[in-house]
Amino acid sequence: MDSIIIEGLKVETVVGCFAWERQIKQPLLLDLLIHTDLEQAASSDELEDTLNYAEICELSSKVIQEAAPKLIEHAAKLVLTTLFTTFSAIDSIKITIRKPAIIAEANSVGISLERHRSDFRLSTGE
Template identity: 40%
Template sequence: MADSVLIEGLVVETVVGVYDWEREVTQNLVVDLEMAWDNTVPGRSDDVADALDYAAVSARVESCLQTLRPKLLEHGAEVLARTLREEFGIKWLRLAIRKPGAVPAAQAVGVRIERGEKTETGVR
């Protein structure tokens, strides 16, 4: 089993960056998440209590990054991944954070990390 829950294109407005001017304004970050989750139980029960609450995960992503106000996207990704895994019991996740407009010639710059272990038979 390799089930997952996706949250894609979540926009979070926060302070981010290393330059002095960046510490005085908010900018948008775009977050994509893929989280290992056994979807067979909620798939059978049709009960939201059995599912990973993506609204709660999304709210936690927003509050984490807004409180953290990271200088580096790498730091934001590490803290966010650890927070989500601990608070929601997510065994594996793939996380991307992009910063649109950071480089004029690019649509966005960003980082992507994977944390935990995902196996063919599920997650450990």
């Protein structure tokens, strides 16, 4: 399976459950592994034959910033829903979101979710 890889996308947003966290912006780091067929783009060398990486990054950042989620799990779900809805060529997505330097003893804490288009259809009622 072909993949598009985006690593370390930094999203500055309001995120967290505690009152002090709701008053500041904090960084989230996103890694995306997007499975899609890249054969046509590999052959044609044309942008319109692939997924636009800049658009993926912009949409992912925007949906998180607008939602200002309490949980990074919810942030991940928002990104998954947005990307599956926007790009019909996506077969599956693995998203990892890390919240750096929030716990003194850890470089970061985070979560990873992996969903397939068939999972997405079931969870959204499509």
